[in-house]
Amino acid sequence: MAHSDHYLPLYDKKGNFYAVMLSAELWNKYRHKLEPLIEGMLEEIEPVEKPEPLHEWDEFKQYWDFKYPYNARVECGNCGAQTEDWTTDPNKPFRFRGAQISGLAVFQCKPCSATVRKKHFKDHICFEYSLNACGCK
Numbered sequence: 001m002a003h004s005d006h007y008l009p010l011y012d013k014k015g016n017f018y019a020v021m022l023s024a025e026l027w028n029k030y031r032h033k034l035e036p037l038i039e040g041m042l043e044e045i046e047p048v049e050k051p052e053p054l055h056e057w058d059e060f061k062q063y064w065d066f067k068y069p070y071n072a073r074v075e076c077g078n079c080g081a082q083t084e085d086w087t088t089d090p091n092k093p094f095r096f097r098g099a100q101i102s103g104l105a106v107f108q109c110k111p112c113s114a115t116v117r118k119k120h121f122k123d124h125i126c127f128e129y130s131l132n133a134c135g136c137k
C-alpha cells in the first residue's frame with residue numbers, strides 16, 4: 001500500500017512494525033465505512049460473549065404450565081452432548097441463548113457449536129438442532 005501523509009505505518013525504536021496511523025482527514029471521510037469493518041475484525045480477534053439472558057429462563061420457569069414437571073435437560077443431536085440440568089451442570093456444555101414463554105428455549109452446544117432448540121409442547125418436549133452454515137463458531 002502506498003505511504004502517504006494519510007496512511008502511515010509506525011515502527012518502534014527497534015524497527016518493529018506495531019501500528020498504522022490514519023490521518024484525521026482520511027478517518028473522517030471514511031469513518032462510516034471503516035468503523036463497521038474494524039468492529040467486525042475486533043470481534044474476530046477478541047470476541048465479546050454476550051451474557052446468557054438468564055432472566056428469560058427465570059421468566060420461562062415462572063410460567064411453566066406444561067403437563068410435565070419442570071426440567072432443564074438439554075441434549076445435542078449432533079455430537080451427543082447432554083446434561084440433566086444446564087443451569088447447574090458444572091461443565092456447562094450448553095450456552096443459553098434465550099427462551100420464550102411460548103415454549104422455545106435455545107442453546108448453543110459448546111463442544112460442536114450446534115444450535116439446539118428445545119421445544120416445550122403441552123405434553124411433550126422435542127429437541128432440534130442445526131449447524132451454522134459456515135461451520136464456524
Ligand SMILES: [Zn+2]
Nearest residue numbers: 076079109112
Ligand atoms: Zn453438540
